[in-house]
Amino acid sequence: MTIEAELKARVADPAGLVGRLAAWAGGPGREEVYRDVYFDWPGGELGAAGAEVRVRTVTGAAGTRALLTYKGAAVDEASGSKPETETAVGDAAAARAVLRGSGLVETLAFEKRCRNWELTQDGRPLLATVVAVPELAGVFLEVETPARDAADLPAALAAVRRALRRLGVADADLTTELYTDAVARARAAG
Helix, strand or coil, X not given: CEEEEEEEEEECCHHHHHHHHHHHHCCCCEEEEEEEEEEECCCCHHHHCCCEEEEEEXXXXXEEEEEEEEECCCXXXXXXXXXXXXXXXXXXXXXXXXXXXXXXXXXXXXXXXXXXXXXXXXCEEEEEEEXXXXXXXXXXXXXXXXXXXXXXXHHHHHHXXXXXXXXCCCHHHEECCCXXXXXXXXXXXX
């Protein structure tokens, strides 16, 4: 199972960041809307272990696709990077039905409005995503690359950090807060 080496930051200047990303990648990026539905056992065992199961529907100019994802517990607390297994599924509604039929329950669903750029840093493929979640204040940047295993994770995270510096993102802007936690808090408060 590969590890998603990822860092996330709050963005102070979204327009400036988008300009820097477009200049680096040579284009305006790919706009997509992610509709994420998370599942857990009725007793919350996955969440308690730091794991998650998600069905994501992605809609953009290229059409609609669905992904089934399992993320294990974080293997690096400083970044929150997690082992990840993901596969395309033909029908998001059917995938959700399979999970419910297997005893999992839907715990949270929300939308992310994203613009994605594919970049390269230190010979590694990167995905940089500018994210707005309608229920949350602010804009976020996620930069990720796959790490083959735990031994490769430090080099993968170093490439991500160099990319963030190139984009003008300071370490003080980094956050490990999960969207799921922030959305759940916002809903409980509102």
